[in-house]
Amino acid sequence: MDITIIVEIISIIVILNAVGAIITVFHEKRDIAAIWAWLVLLIVFPVIGFMIFAIFGRKLTNKKIFNVKTQIRLGIDTIVSNQKERLKHGDLPVANEITNNAKEMVNMFLRTDKAVLTHKNDVQIYTDGKQKFAALINDMQKAQHHINVEYFSIMDDEIGNKIVSVLEERAAAGIHVRVIYDQFGSHGKNKKLFQRLVELGGQVEPFLANRFQILTFRVNFRDHRKMVIIDGNIGYIGGFNVGDQYLGNSKKFGYWRDTHLKIQGDAVLALQSRFFMDWNATHKIGTVEFSKDYFPNPNIQGTTAMQIVSSGPDSDLEQIKRGYMQMIATARKSILIQTPYFIPDSGMLEVLQNAALAGIKVHLMIPSMPDHPFVYQATKYYAKELLARGGKVSTYDNGFLHAKMMVVDGKIASVGSANLDIRSFKLNFEANAFMYDKELAQKLEHIFKEDLKHSSSLTLMTYAKQSLWQTMKQKFSRLLSPIL
Known part of the structure; x- marks a missing residue:
């Protein structure tokens, strides 16, 4: 076969694949990072990429999975409406030493997840x-x-x-x-x-x-x-x-x-x-x-006031992610985070970097070892991005760190199943407890400080000394981070 014909056939396949990739990715609403990640995968790996997309790439936000009558029958809707009204009039106590910003957070969860505020x-x-x-x-x-x-x-x-x-x-x-x-x-x-x-x-x-x-x-x-x-x-x-x-x-x-x-x-x-x-x-x-x-x-x-907040791919509100971001936005002194996977989207990364640049102590703790290689390399990449803006990063050396915890100013805390990564924000069904209790938050803060005794500091100098191959693995994993 003439070489010209072969080149033309290949060119047509490449063009059709690119057009198919664009149509496939843009068929459903996605954020820009996920669009680029899927385009890279679909274009670089024409057949395999589409097979992976068919299994892992489709969304659920238009699917009504959960029966809202469950909450109606429990009276949750009534309680939520009640609490919204009480918040408007300022007569819904949250905790002994709660800020107005935390009340805004309570209201956000009431609106986005019907997350009832409970006391005692x-x-x-x-x-x-x-x-x-x-x-x-x-x-x-x-x-x-x-x-x-x-x-x-x-x-x-x-x-x-x-x-x-x-x-x-x-x-x-x-x-x-x-x-x-x-x-x-x-x-x-x-x-x-x-x-x-x-x-x-x-x-x-x-x-x-x-x-x-x-x-x-x-x-x-x-x-x-x-x-x-x-x-x-x-x-x-x-x-x-x-x-x-x-x-x-x-x-x-x-x-x-x-x-x-x-x-x-x-x-x-x-x-x-x-x-x-x-x-x-x-x-x-x-x-x-x-x-x-x-x-x-x-x-x-x-003594603990709390809201149980859930999120999942059946909704595009990303309730737990919004909760994390609101917590960070309320910080005045410190933000302590433990997560095995640190793959924030651009909004989450920026709000953390802004806090660090504003002089707030932002201290992230991640594992010292991977359980998923690509995920860990992406975690290392984003940890460097936080370090570059004045954040602190520690690696837990006494085994594997799997905790999902955030504590802000020793007053507000979150513990649950959601990692600080895009998968937990968009793809997984998650549940977290958001707690408004100074005493409990300080207990969690103490646990973080005890874990530091078994941790090492990750610094920009650490990255400067790593091999070119290691750097390339982190950068490549970052490209795929929205779909890991």
């Missing part, structure tokens, strides 16, 4: 997997009516089987047991693990599996929430999944440093509401019939 919650903090699971198992063993479980990962290993064994015991005793797990996070091998639990009357569902089978090309959207609700009185939320590595039993990662909360008080109502919305969207037959047994009125006299 008692909160216990767990940073060690063995302690967290010991407490969880103890509470589940005492359940009298129901146990609702939702985790990204429930692994078929020692701790996974132990948790399931407790659920089996309670199900056999007549307790209502419901479990939601993410197929991707649990490696899709949970049918055998839960077989006896189902036989005993427990109900187990992979999150939205009937909607997200491989052929529906929606496997990129993951239930990253980590919640347990027991008898409507006790709630757990945070970063720990269910697996032996979260107990520090992994040779690769060593000690697993995470942050999880045990909550008692009215905030458990919000956790329960979130779980039932997820359950009713996931469960194939019928919906939960609500009763007072699911929503008792606990007489807890704690």
